Amino acid sequence: MRLREIAHARTGDKGNVSNISVIAYRVEDYPRIAAAVTAERVRGCFPGLTIGEIVRYELPGLGAINFVLYGALGGGVTRSLALDAHGKCLGASVLDLEIAET
Amino acid sequence: MTTIRIGAGAGFSGDRIEPAVDLAERGELDFLVFECLAERTIALAQLARIDDPAKGYDPLLARRLSSVLPACRRGGVRIVTNMGAANPLAAADLAGRLARRLGLTGLRIAAVTGDDVVDAVRGGAWRVEETGQPVAALGDALISANAYLGAGPIVAALDQGADIVITGRVADPALFLAPAIHSFGWAMDDWRRLGCGTLAGHLLECSAQITGGYFADPGYKDPPDLARLGFPIGEIDADGGLAITKLAGTGGEVTEHTCKEQLLYEVHDPSAYLQPDVVADFSGVSIVPDGRDRVRISGGSGRPRSGLLKVSLGLLDGWIGEGQISYAGPGAVERGRLAARIVEERLELLGIACEERRAELIGVDAILGPAAAAPVPREVRMRFAGRTETAAAAAAIGAEVEALYLCGPSGGGGVSRSTRRIVAMVSTLIPEDLAAPQIHMTEV
Numbered sequence: 001m002r003l004r005e006i007a008h009a010r011t012g013d014k015g016n017v018s019n020i021s022v023i024a025y026r027v028e029d030y031p032r033i034a035a036a037v038t039a040e041r042v043r044g045c046f047p048g049l050t051i052g053e054i055v056r057y058e059l060p061g062l063g064a065i066n067f068v069l070y071g072a073l074g075g076g077v078t079r080s081l082a083l084d085a086h087g088k089c090l091g092a093s094v095l096d097l098e099i100a101e102t
Numbered sequence: 103m104t105t106i107r108i109g110a111g112a113g114f115s116g117d118r119i120e121p122a123v124d125l126a127e128r129g130e131l132d133f134l135v136f137e138c139l140a141e142r143t144i145a146l147a148q149l150a151r152i153d154d155p156a157k158g159y160d161p162l163l164a165r166r167l168s169s170v171l172p173a174c175r176r177g178g179v180r181i182v183t184n185m186g187a188a189n190p191l192a193a194a195d196l197a198g199r200l201a202r203r204l205g206l207t208g209l210r211i212a213a214v215t216g217d218d219v220v221d222a223v224r225g226g227a228w229r230v231e232e233t234g235q236p237v238a239a240l241g242d243a244l245i246s247a248n249a250y251l252g253a254g255p256i257v258a259a260l261d262q263g264a265d266i267v268i269t270g271r272v273a274d275p276a277l278f279l280a281p282a283i284h285s286f287g288w289a290m291d292d293w294r295r296l297g298c299g300t301l302a303g304h305l306l307e308c309s310a311q312i313t314g315g316y317f318a319d320p321g322y323k324d325p326p327d328l329a330r331l332g333f334p335i336g337e338i339d340a341d342g343g344l345a346i347t348k349l350a351g352t353g354g355e356v357t358e359h360t361c362k363e364q365l366l367y368e369v370h371d372p373s374a375y376l377q378p379d380v381v382a383d384f385s386g387v388s389i390v391p392d393g394r395d396r397v398r399i400s401g402g403s404g405r406p407r408s409g410l411l412k413v414s415l416g417l418l419d420g421w422i423g424e425g426q427i428s429y430a431g432p433g434a435v436e437r438g439r440l441a442a443r444i445v446e447e448r449l450e451l452l453g454i455a456c457e458e459r460r461a462e463l464i465g466v467d468a469i470l471g472p473a474a475a476a477p478v479p480r481e482v483r484m485r486f487a488g489r490t491e492t493a494a495a496a497a498a499i500g501a502e503v504e505a506l507y508l509c510g511p512s513g514g515g516g517v518s519r520s521t522r523r524i525v526a527m528v529s530t531l532i533p534e535d536l537a538a539p540q541i542h543m544t545e546v
Contacts, residue, residue, distance in 0.1 A: 008323060008359060010316065012368035015141075015232065015529065021366035023359065048471020057372055061388060062362055068370045076232075078142045079419055079526040081460050081487040083468045092319075093470060 004095035007033055011091035016076040017068060018087040020094055024063035034058060034065060036099040042067050045093045067094075103132075106285045108278055108302070108336045111170065111183075112136040113309030115143055115160055119169055121309070121333035121352070126173035128349055129335055133281040134174060136166060136183035137274050137307045144271055145416025145525040147188035148246035158189030159196070159268075167266075168200045175206050175265075182256060182277050186268040188246070190215055191542060193268045198546045209546050212259035214269040216539035219413060219532065220247040228530040230415065237415065237530055245525065246416035249532065252378035252407075253299075254290070255539035256280035262543055271414065273377050275303025278336065286340045296380035297404025298342025301387065304375065305346060305364050305399070309333045312346060312364040313395075314354025325360070327353025347396040356395040365389070378411050378534065380404040410531040419526035420457065422489055423496030425503025425519040426464070429511065430481035437511035438463045438484040441503075444510055445486045448502045454495045456488035483516075489524065496521045 003022070006029045012019045022037055024030045039054040052071030059066065073087050074080035084090075109131045111122030115138040126134055138160050151158025160166075163185045174181060186193040194213035201209050224244060227236045237244070248271035257280045259267045269277075279299035282288065288295045305312055312334050314325030332352025337345040348356050365384060369375055373385035383403040392398040425445070429437040442461035449456065462468040464483040466476060486503055490496045500519025507514060 004322065008319070008363065010363035010367055012366075014368050014370070015527070017370070019366070019368065019370060021363060023362045023366075025359070046470065048467065048473055055370075057370075059366075059372060059385065061386065062365070064362055064366060066366045066369060066372060076527065078145075079422075079489070079524050081422065081458060081489060083462070083464065083485060089469045 001099065001101055002095065003033070003037065003097040003099050007095065009091035009095055011088050013073060013077060013086045016073045017070050018072040018090060020067045020069065020091040022065045022067070022094060027063035030060060030063035032099065037065060037097060039067065041097060042094055045097065046090070103285050105337050105339045106132045106281060108133045108135060108281055108306065108338065110135055110137070110306040110309045110334050112138050112166065113307060113311060114138060114140055115162065117309055119166060121331060122166065123169050123173070124349060124352065125333055125335065126170040126177070126179055131177070131179045131335065132285070134170060134179050134181050135277045135306070136181070136185055137277055139184040139187055139271065141414060141527050142525060144187055144248050144414065145246045145527060148416060149525065151188045156192055159187050159193035160185035163193055164196060164200055167197055168204060171201060171204055171206060175209070180260065180264070181266045182281060184269045184272055184277060186213060186270045188270060190268050190270050194542065194544060197266055197268060198544055201546045207546060209265045210263050211266045211544050211546065212262065212264035212268065213542040214251070214255045214259060214267065214539060215542065216255070216537055217248045217251050217271040219249045219537050220244070222536050223247045223413060223530065223532060228532055230528050230530050232528045240415065240417060243417045243419065244415060245418055247413050249411040249413045249537040250378055251537060251539050252276050253280035253283055255541055257283045259541045259543070260284035262541065264543065274307040275300045275377060276379060278303030278306050279379065282338050290379065293380055293404040293406060295342040297382040298344065298402040299338065300375065300377050300380055300382040300404065301384060301399065301402035302336045302338050302344045305361065306334055306336045308364065308367065310354065311367065312360050313348045313356055314360055317360055317363065323359070325355045329353065342402060344399040345392060345396060346399065356397055358389045358391050358397055361389045361397050361399065376408065378407060380407050409534050411534050411537055413530050413532055415528045415530060417526045417528065419524040420489055420491050421493050421496035421521060422487060422524055423499030423521050424485065424487040425500040425517065426483050426485045427503055427506050427514045428481060428483045428516045429514055431513065434480065434482045435463060435466060435478060437513065438482045440511045441484045441506050441514060442486060444506065445502045449499065452498060454490070454498045456490055459488035461486045493521060
C-alpha cells in the first residue's frame with residue numbers, strides 16, 4: 001500500500017534547503033514507517049531533481065520523521081527559476097512510496 | 103497574570119485580513135501579533151525605501167492596523183508586528199496618524215530599530231554561508247543586511263507600556279516569545295521557558311497553517327470551511343505550558359495533526375532550533391488533543407544561545423524573464439517541446455545570453471523534473487524561464503514566447519510573460535553585540 005494511507009506530510013523551505021516531515025496518522029504505525037522510509041527512498045521519489053545531502057531526524061514520540069534536503073531548491077526561493085521555487089509541492093510525492101501492508 | 107492569550111493576525115504579507123478582525127473583536131486576547139516579513143520581503147522593502155525614503159514598510163500596514171485598532175483599543179489588546187520592514191520609524195508614524203484618524207488617543211506606539219546592520223557588515227570579513235566568501239566580496243551588489251533581532255527590544259517596549267510595537271527584522275518566534283517574557287517576567291537565561299515560548303511562537307507564526315490551512319488533502323484530510331478559516335490563539339502559562347485553539351464558528355480545525363505538521367515546518371534539527379535568544383529543543387514535545395479545536399502542547403526545552411545573530415543579506419543578482427504558452431489536444435506535448443526548442447534557438451540567434459535557463463511543460467515535468475514514464479496529458483503549458491544580466495535580455499525571453507502566436511507550432515494560446523528583478527538572499531552570522539537595537543516611543 002501507499003504511505004499516503006497511513007501518513008501525512010508537510011514541506012518547508014529555508015534558503016536552498018527543503019524539509020519534508022512525514023507524520024503517522026496513528027502513532028502505532030510509526031515503527032514500520034520509520035523502517036520503510038529511509039533517506040535513500042526519499043531521494044528516489046525525486047529522480048528528476050538535483051538534491052544534495054538528505055538528513056533524517058526521527059521523532060518517535062510524535063510518530064514523525066523530518067527529512068532535510070540540502071541544495072534542493074535551485075539556489076533558493078529568491079533566485080530559483082523553478083515554477084515552485086519554494087518546493088512546497090515536493091512532500092506529496094513522498095506519500096506515493098509503496099510500503100508493506102503489515 | 104497566570105495565562106496570556108496571543109492571537110496570530112497574519113502569517114505572511116499577503117495573508118487574509120478578516121481573521122485578525124475576528125480575533126480582535128471576539129478573541130479575548132492580550133496580544134495580537136502580525137508576522138508579515140518573509141526572507142526576501144525586507145530586501146524588496148529596502149529597494150522601495152531607496153526609491154522613496156518615506157516608504158519601505160509593509161504595503162498592507164495601514165489596512166491591517168486600521169481594521170483591528172478600534173477593537174484592540176476597546177479590549178486592551180496590544181499589537182506586535184514586524185510590518186515596519188525596512189522602515190519601522192515611518193511605519194510607527196503612519197500607525198500614529200491612523201490612530202488619530204480613528205479618534206483613538208492615549209496610544210503608545212514603539213518602533214524598534216537596529217536590525218539594519220548594512221554599514222557594520224559591508225566590507226567585513228564575515229563569511230557568507232552559501233558561498234564561503236567574505237561579505238566584502240559582495241561589493242556593490244549588497245543592498246541590505248538585516249540581523250534577526252531577538253525578543254529583548256520588544257520586551258523593553260512592552261515594559262515601557264507600548265500598545266503597538268512595530269519592528270523590522272526580528273526572529274519570527276520572538277514576536278510571540280516577547281509578550282510571554284514581558285507578562286511573566288521570565289529571565290533571559292531561563293532556557294527552558296525561553297524554549298517553550300519559542301515553541302509557541304514557531305507554532306503560531308504562520309497563522310492558518312496550524313488551523314487547517316496548507317493541510318487539506320481531500321479524502322484523507324478534510325478540514326471544513328477553508329474560505330472562513332479562523333486564525334490561531336495560543337494560551338501560554340507562566341511555566342511555558344501552551345494550548346492552541348481558535349474561535350468557535352470559524353473554519354478549519356486545530357488537531358494534533360495540524361499541530362505536528364506545523365511543529366516541523368521549516369525546522370531542520372528538531373533538537374536545535376537556532377534563535378537569537380535561545381537554542382530551542384522541540385525533540386521532546388508532546389501534543390495532546392484537549393477538546394474540539396484545542397490541543398495542549400508541552401515538553402519544549404532550550405539551551406544557551408550561541409551569541410551569534412543570523413543576518414540576511416540582500417543582493418542584486420540580475421533579472422528573470424519568463425514566458426508561457428498553452429497547447430491542447432493530440433500532440434500537445436510534442437508541440438510544447440517544439441515551442442521550447444524554437445525559443446531556445448531564437449535566443450541564440452538574437453545573442454541573448456542566459457546565465458541559467460529552463461524550458462518545461464507544466465503538467466508534465468515543471469515541478470518534479472523529467473520522468474521515465476508519465477501519462478499523456480490533454481493539455482500542457484510550455485514555460486520558458488531564464489536568468490539574465492539585463493532587464494532587456496529578460497524581456498526578450500517573454501517576447502520570444504509571445505511571438506510563438508504567429509511563428510510557433512499550431513494551436514498555441516494564452517501567452518503570459520513577465521520580467522522581474524532578482525534580489526537574492528544569502529546569510530551570514532555576526533556577534534550579537536554588533537547590532538544595537540533601539541526603541542523609539544511616541545504617544546498619540
